[in-house]
Amino acid sequence: MNANFLTESQSDWLDVVNKFMDHEITVEYVRHCDSNREYPYEAYEKIAQQGWLGILIPEEEGGSGGDIFDYSLMAEGLGKFGFDFACSVLVPTFTAMNIIKYGTAEQKARYVKPFIDGQIRFSVSISEPDAGSDAANTKTRARRDANGDWVISGQKLWCSGAAADNTVIAMLVRTDPDDKHGGLSVLLIPNDTPGVVIRKLPTLSRHATGTTEIFLDEVRVPADALLGAEGEGWKVITEHLELERCAVAAAYVGNAQEAVNAANKYAHQRIQFGKPIYEFQVLKHMLAENQTRVDAARLLCYRAAALKAQGVAAARETSMAKLYGSEALKQCALDGMQILGGYANLPEADMERYLRESVQSTIGGGTSQIQRTIIAKSMRLSSAS
Ligand SMILES: Cc1cc2nc3c(=O)[nH]c(=O)nc-3n(C[C@H](O)[C@H](O)[C@H](O)COP(=O)(O)OP(=O)(O)OC[C@H]3O[C@@H](n4cnc5c(N)ncnc54)[C@H](O)[C@@H]3O)c2cc1C
Numbered sequence: 603m604n605a606n607f608l609t610e611s612q613s614d615w616l617d618v619v620n621k622f623m624d625h626e627i628t629v630e631y632v633r634h635c636d637s638n639r640e641y642p643y644e645a646y647e648k649i650a651q652q653g654w655l656g657i658l659i660p661e662e663e664g665g666s667g668g669d670i671f672d673y674s675l676m677a678e679g680l681g682k683f684g685f686d687f688a689c690s691v692l693v694p695t696f697t698a699m700n701i702i703k704y705g706t707a708e709q710k711a712r713y714v715k716p717f718i719d720g721q722i723r724f725s726v727s728i729s730e731p732d733a734g735s736d737a738a739n740t741k742t743r744a745r746r747d748a749n750g751d752w753v754i755s756g757q758k759l760w761c762s763g764a765a766a767d768n769t770v771i772a773m774l775v776r777t778d779p780d781d782k783h784g785g786l787s788v789l790l791i792p793n794d795t796p797g798v799v800i801r802k803l804p805t806l807s808r809h810a811t812g813t814t815e816i817f818l819d820e821v822r823v824p825a826d827a828l829l830g831a832e833g834e835g836w837k838v839i840t841e842h843l844e845l846e847r848c849a850v851a852a853a854y855v856g857n858a859q860e861a862v863n864a865a866n867k868y869a870h871q872r873i874q875f876g877k878p879i880y881e882f883q884v885l886k887h888m889l890a891e892n893q894t895r896v897d898a899a900r901l902l903c904y905r906a907a908a909l910k911a912q913g914v915a916a917a918r919e920t921s922m923a924k925l926y927g928s929e930a931l932k933q934c935a936l937d938g939m940q941i942l943g944g945y946a947n948l949p950e951a952d953m954e955r956y957l958r959e960s961v962q963s964t965i966g967g968g969t970s971q972i973q974r975t976i977i978a979k980s981m982r983l984s985s986a987s
Contacts, residue, residue, distance in 0.1 A: 606900060612675060619679025622652070629952060632683040635810035636955050639802075641766045642690050642810050649691055650720025658695065659702055664715055670845070674852040674907035678900075681853030682860045683952070685931070685959040688853035690811040693763050696845045697724035697772050700788070700838055704830035709790065713770065725793075726846075727761040727773040727816060728839055735972050737774070738783050738836060742818065744775040750825040752789060758816040760966075765800050765812050769793045772842075773816075774835050786835030789827045797821035807962040843968060844917055847924040848906055850967050854927035854960075855900045861934040861956045862892045865941040872943070879941070888937050895930040902926050918980035925973035928963035935960040 604613050627645050635642045649655060658673050659665020673695070681688040698717050701709055701724075716722045733739040742756025754775060764771050771791045778785030793800060799817040830838045866889050869880035879885055902923040909916035935957040939946040946953040964970045 606897075607904060608675075612671065615672060616675045616679055619676050620682060623679055623682050627683070627687075629683045632687045632810070633949055633952060633955065636684065636686060637809075637949050639809045639812065641763075641812060642687060643767070645687070646690060646723075647720055650718070653718070655691070655695055655698075655720060656718035658699055659714065659718065663702060663710065664718055669911040670848060671904070671907045671911040674848060674903060677849045677852035678856040678903075681856030683857075684955050685850070685853050685857050685963060686808050686810050686955075688856070689762060689808065689850075690766075692846075692849045692853060693725055693811065694723040694769075696842065696849050697726045699845055700772055700829060700842055701790075703841070704788075704834070704838055706826070708826060709829065713790075721768060723763060723766055723769040725761050725763040725766075725769050725771045726839075726842060727758040727764065727771050729758065729760045731757060731759055735969060737839065738786065740774050740776050740786055742773070742775045743779070744777050744787065744789060746825070747822070752823045752825065752827055754789065754791070754818045754821045754823070756818055758818075760803070760813050761800075761816055762808055762813045762966075763811045764793055764814045764816060765802050766793075771798075771816070772829060774839055777832055777835075781833070783836040784833050786839070787832050788829040788835045788838045789823060790829050791821070791823055791827060795821060795823060805962075807958045844910075844920050846967050847920045847973075848903075848910060850963070851899070851903045851906065851920070851923035851927040854924075854931040854963055855896060855903050857956055857959065858892075858896045858899060858927070858931040858934040861931070861938040861953065862889060862896055864951075864953060865889060865892075865934075865938040868942050868945070885941055888941065892930075892934045892937055895933060899923070899927040899930040918977055921968075921973040921976040924967060925970050925977070928960070929970060931956070931963050932960040 626648055653666055656665030657668040661667040677692055680691055701713055728737050730740055744752045744754045747753050771793055773789050773791050774786055775789055776785055777787040798821055800814045802812050802814050805813050869885055870878050872879045906916050906919040906923040909919055938953045939957055942951055942953050945951050
């Protein structure tokens with residue numbers, strides 16, 4: 603067991619993913635996709651070829667049957683050059699697990715193998731203009747027509763990856779206007795369905811994955827697009843969010859570690875007043891403080907992943923990992939900007955990308971305030987809002 607409490611095989615697996623990022627993906631490619639707002643199709647294909655898209659999918663369903671700890675380590679490695687890149691792979695992988703868990707045999711036959719092979723992707727569309735932190739305030743309406751097919755109208759917002767080729771969107775919709783939580787369902791909607799209009803948003807972060815708004819005007823999908831039972835959408839999405847938070851927290855750790863490493867390296871190279879700038883104690887302390895933050899975030903992450911891998915309920919621990927990991931990334935990227943000085947502003951320094959991604963990390967997947975509310979509830983502080 604190493605200093606991060608990883609076994610030899612876990613440590614080797616993290617090493618494999620990190621080396622894959624260094625040599626097969628490269629920081630230059632990640633930077634290019636960010637600068638040009640290009641989806642990383644080539645990298646996604648390479649990852650599919652490794653068989654990593656199916657890491658969490660049981661062997662009997664065609665995947666490699668890894669557990670959530672293995673998955674978190676992969677997320678940590680994929681996150682090293684920025685959360686956005688990791689997001690392009692993680693969003694499809696954690697969304698696919700909803701189909702593994704709730705899909706019918708027919709849905710699994712249609713989607714699972716093409717997904718593992720990299721031929722299709724998944725996005726998750728929960729948010730709307732009036733449904734952010736209050737996600738159950740979903741208004742996009744799905745009604746059944748006389749044949750039992752679904753007719754959907756409304757607007758979704760901030761759906762990451764929905765504009766990428768061959769993406770199936772797991773969309774939270776309202777099937778009963780009179781029941782806030784029990785009136786929600788999830789529909790699987792291919793992004794080329796007639797009537798689905800997807801517009802990329804010019805966001806500060808998430809340039810490569812792309813974040814979108816989606817307009818639906820009497821869009822028709824067949825009855826069997828329903829994932830899980832009608833009215834079960836809130837349950838599907840709540841469980842989805844727990845896995846999502848576990849994955850993204852690990853990617854924040856990978857990115858925060860890279861931000862500290864890059865700042866440390868630069869502090870050794872940059873000479874001012876006749877000495878490397880790391881010799882100024884104020885910078886030494888900044889780096890030491892941030893490495894401590896990264897280690898704490900990593901251990902919170904590993905704890906949440908270890909509990910979930912054992913099938914133990916871990917909503918509180920997952921929220922702690924997500925909260926602390928995102929805030930740690932933001933601080934490490936901000937201090938990284940300070941240590942790299944003016945150079946930090948250039949894309950080739952990578953730090954400005956880490957900073958942009960970190961600003962979103964405390965918002966997406968449930969804001970830091972919402973994570974604190976979940977943690978507070980677990981402390982029986984639920985009357986506090
Ligand atoms: C780049 C990007 C990518 C995204 N990707 C996706 C995606 O793929 N799929 C998807 O469905 N969504 C996605 N989102 C949406 C994201 O999940 C929401 O932005 C987030 O949940 C917050 O919702 P909101 O932006 O409406 O903020 P609001 O909910 O309006 O919150 C505004 C502020 O009020 C605070 N606040 C709100 N309610 C409370 C409360 N009860 N207690 C304390 N404070 C509170 C919030 O913490 C925040 O600081 C993405 C967003 C961005 C920016």
